[in-house]
Amino acid sequence: MTGPFPHPHQQVFHEHRRLLFSAAYRLLGSAADAEDTVQDAWIKWSAGDRSQVADPKAYLMRIVSNLALERLRSTRHKRETYVGPWLPEPILTGGDASEVVADAESVSMAMLVVLETLSPLERAVFVLKEVFDFSHAEIAEAVERSEAAVRQAAHRAREHVRARRPRFAADRSRQREATERFFAAATGGDVNALMELLAPDVTLWTDGGGKVRQALRPVVGATTVAAWFAAIGTVTYQGVGPADMKAELAEINGGPGIVFSGPARVIATVTFDFDADGRITAIHNVANPDKLRAVADGTAHDLGTRRARSPYAAAGREHTAPGPVSVPGPGGTARGEPHGGRPWPGPGCPR
Numbered sequence: 001m002t003g004p005f006p007h008p009h010q011q012v013f014h015e016h017r018r019l020l021f022s023a024a025y026r027l028l029g030s031a032a033d034a035e036d037t038v039q040d041a042w043i044k045w046s047a048g049d050r051s052q053v054a055d056p057k058a059y060l061m062r063i064v065s066n067l068a069l070e071r072l073r074s075t076r077h078k079r080e081t082y083v084g085p086w087l088p089e090p091i092l093t094g095g096d097a098s099e100v101v102a103d104a105e106s107v108s109m110a111m112l113v114v115l116e117t118l119s120p121l122e123r124a125v126f127v128l129k130e131v132f133d134f135s136h137a138e139i140a141e142a143v144e145r146s147e148a149a150v151r152q153a154a155h156r157a158r159e160h161v162r163a164r165r166p167r168f169a170a171d172r173s174r175q176r177e178a179t180e181r182f183f184a185a186a187t188g189g190d191v192n193a194l195m196e197l198l199a200p201d202v203t204l205w206t207d208g209g210g211k212v213r214q215a216l217r218p219v220v221g222a223t224t225v226a227a228w229f230a231a232i233g234t235v236t237y238q239g240v241g242p243a244d245m246k247a248e249l250a251e252i253n254g255g256p257g258i259v260f261s262g263p264a265r266v267i268a269t270v271t272f273d274f275d276a277d278g279r280i281t282a283i284h285n286v287a288n289p290d291k292l293r294a295v296a297d298g299t300a301h302d303l304g305t306r307r308a309r310s311p312y313a314a315a316g317r318e319h320t321a322p323g324p325v326s327v328p329g330p331g332g333t334a335r336g337e338p339h340g341g342r343p344w345p346g347p348g349c350p351r
Contacts, residue, residue: 009045010046013046013060018304019061020038020060020061021034022107022304023064023065023068024037024038024068027064027123027124027127029088029112029115029116030089031091031301032290033075058138058142062141065143068124069124073120079116082210083209083210084207084210084217085205085217087113087205088109090109090253090257090269090286091253091301092250092251092252092298093107093301094302103303103304104253105254106130106305108255113284114165119153121143122153122156123157124142124143125143125150125157126154126161128142128143130158136154172255175255175256175272175274175278178278179258180256182197182280183249185230186229189231194230198279199279199281200222201220201222202279202280202282203218203219203282203283204225204283204285205282206285207286207288207291211289212238212288238262238267240263245260246260246261246262247261251300253271257271258270267287267292268285269292269295270285271284
């Protein structure tokens with residue numbers, strides 16, 4: 001055998017590793033937990049009897065699905081008692097532009113927040129069926145349930161996602177434009193420009209995990225949210241003064257977002273949901289340092305699923321076909337250069 005792997009089973013696992021991480025991340029909403037799950041899958045794969053495995057990909061996906069289900073159940077109480085809103089761990093994304101439409105939707109912060117409201121079984125069934133296009137029979141084998149139980153869980157999950165689905169329909173270019181305008185307005189403290197970008201009932205969700213100062217409840221309404229972002233340039237946040245806070249555009253969870261950094265560390269990320277007119281309907285601000293390690297690492301993850309079906313369409317919702325968005329940066333990451341070289345005034349709570 002040629003290549004960097006001395007044993008065939010190592011090569012097989014390496015070939016499917018990206019797919020396994022893609023599934024684990026969507027199932028768990030945490031890059032750290034997804035990495036741990038993939039590592040645990042490797043241990044099971046390398047230690048098990050592979051002589052009777054006819055389809056390594058399906059077998060490995062079954063291992064990852066079961067490990068993720070176990071982890072979801074064990075962490076559910078921790079998330080229910082989390083300090084303030086719980087948001088998924090953001091990651092930088094990139095990959096094959098032909099897959100961006102479906103993959104970006106299924107990995108968006110908005111979709112991951114919706115998936116968090118499902119039961120562990122419903123979430124696993126929805127992800128495997130609507131994102132990875134597994135059959136009900138394949139899912140039943142993967143999650144060790146009857147096919148009838150899987151069909152019922154799939155129906156419940158689709159209905160739940162349809163009821164709580166994110167309400168954006170703006171194409172990618174409009175999302176990118178709105179993000180850049182938001183960046184300019186916020187860094188300039190322009191309340192009026194921010195008001196033009198925000199939907200009247202926009203909601204700001206902030207996740208500090210009790211480790212940094214953030215709002216413990218959602219901030220609702222264009223006036224309040226605009227004032228929040230316009231005012232934060234006057235305060236020091238996490239020991240970083242406004243002059244030392246930098247911001248850069250990035251592709252985060254399949255869409256345009258902003259990464260905020262202080263000297264030698266990432267401070268926070270902000271991502272957006274949009275309506276059909278390109279107005280911002282929701283803002284997700286992650287500042288918990290434990291959830292920023294994947295972004296700080298600077299690696300852009302290819303979360304492609306090699307499929308074209310949209311989970312929004314599966315949940316009974318039409319969606320306009322957006323074009324790809326990528327803000328490539330040095331070293332092949334999805335991070336971009338600081339927009340116009342401006343310092344960012346700081347993403348934290350000014351109160």
